[in-house]
Amino acid sequence: MKKNLLKCLSATFAVALMANVLQAQETVNPPVKLNTWSIGVNAGALTPISPLGGKNDFSNWKTNLGYGLYIKKQITPYFSLRLDGVRGKLSADNTEPFDNGVAITGGVSSFETDLNYSGSLNAVVNMFNIDMFRKENILQLYVSAGAGLAGYKTKITSAAGTRDYTSDNISELIIPVGLGAKFRLADKVNFDLGWTVNFVDGDNLDGFYKGNNNDKYSYAHAGLEFSLGSGEKQLAWHNPVALTYDEALAAKETATALKGVVDAQKAENARLRADMDNLLKDSDGDGVADKLDKCPDTPAGIVVDGSGCPLKVAPTKVIVTEADRKIVNEAIRNLEFDLGKSTLRAKSYPTLNRVAALLVEKNFSLKLAGHTDITGSMKLNLALSKDRAEAVKSYLVSQGANPSRIEATGYGPNQPIASNKTASGRQKNRRVEFTLF
Incomplete structure (x- = not known):
């Protein structure tokens, strides 16, 4: 199952690479070239707990250093795919009683887990732009969710001493869910604050099996993100709402200017039409304009020549045999x-x-x-x-x-x-x- 998951993650990321090619082919006359790829580095606190529900196996959880790396493909200004990797340590003990006052004695008293790797593919959605009428925002709030694998090795301590929980490294499915805030420091540099809760598909992370109570761990981090590419701007900060608003204003100004041109042209057309009507005016209806008619007021039905005068036609003699x-x-x-x-x-x-x-x-x-x-x-x-x-x-x-x-x-x-x-x-x-x- 885990091999199949890795294949799915690889295939999904390949789709992201193809999307980059398709987007480059389908983008029609962008105002500026926008970068869609970026990498990020971060460091922060790893803790073996989560405030999002569930029970903790140890009463005194500890905070350890964690560090991570990711690569991200921005599909639209509001949606991206991010491949995350995190390493660090997780630890806790039972030196303090639980919140209910119950002290833990005997059994496993502490654990320390080396998180050799934690890799996941996440969908990231930008939820909120601070100013919808700015073409380039400086602050975004986002949420993320995905799936991946965590590989780790755990040591446990009990009255018998410290030992490895298992002889082999353990790999288990994780479901990361997170949120964060991103600040644009420069055109290609962002400052990233995030917090992710990783739900583990098992109860082996802390070396202590406590019924149907899967483990979880949190990673709160800060880091820098660097935009890749030759473009001057990042698609993630690109605000189509503001651009649409600006385009609407520009279209309105253009329409106003065109209206003035059209009104002037209408006035000119009206003048030319009046001149033409005056030039072609034929008061007696004989087909010759007044300006050229040498015989005005010709009775209706009279055939006239080019000067408007009655045409003299010799009568045709009818011969009856x-x-x-x-x-x-x-x-x-x-x-x-x-x-x-x-x-x-x-x-x-x-x-x-x-x-x-x-x-x-x-x-x-x-x-x-x-x-x-x-x-x-x-x-x-x-x-x-x-x-x-x-x-x-x-x-x-x-x-x-x-x-x-x-x-x-x-x-x-x-x-x-x-x-x-x-x-x-x-x-x-x-x-x-x-x-x-």
Whole structure:
């Protein structure tokens, strides 16, 4: 199990080395180069007790010198991995009674343990920055926790004398939990105060087995930490909150300056737009700007030349041939409606199609005049004559003729071409006349 733990610690530290490479690749335009590796040396007091719970096997614990070394990889300003090593001595005896007044007699009276090594990998979290609006802090508080191995050899003293607790060195799992404060003395030097309680996975550290009561020891230390690398600053003291605040202030100043530029540009654009509108102003709507229009106030719809004056266009002479008239006359002869209605009968379609094609081909204009006989009221005949002319127009338009060139008018019985006294005369008067022009 302990070999596996060492393998895990080695693998974890290898991950830290890889993280250094990845961070170097992923850092985008840092303001300054930041050092992420550091080493530290320290010395302090080793004691075989802990105030964090549990019972002490000896009543009179002693303070001995301890010293340590560590290497640390700073992952973010708030988190790092630290590989710690500590050596020293631990000792205690029973020359004084316990706090409950019970004196210890007989058995193991004292012990002395040489802590040959104590190695652990710890996660360190910076809990508090004194001034969140400073880019580089000078004081940090941190906590740490991890796991590792402690190797030691213990001597015990009893009535029989002093002897080794075991003939071999002992290695046991330890769980270190600590806190501390760090002061920045210079850009690459820190002063470190810390205190760590190491919980041992066993009851062999003091050479005295006292039931299910695992041993523990504390290490209070002071030391120096030295930043490694060519950077001027340490990532651990880098304060992204303050930098974000400064960037926000800088962005605000930039936005204010840009707003002034944008406002000035808007004013300039408004002036140019007014000048352009004045330059392109066309009061009479003939398509020629007032500044170039030599004939202002041209009536709407009049075609003008480049100077804005009416364009003189020679009228196009329309020639209607006898063949054209023949097509129209044939359509008139074949034109039939339902009795008393304006509905065209299918017999009328073929010759009307020829008239529509003629209008499209030669762009003729056509006047349709509807007529009736005197049968029925005047109002009814006027409406019927108009509807029949419109019916013819609608059909021609459906075949492609230009509706603007077709005029449909109803005259009722007012323009007879035969007597309304005979049936044949009334038949002739019921008609729609086509006039090409």
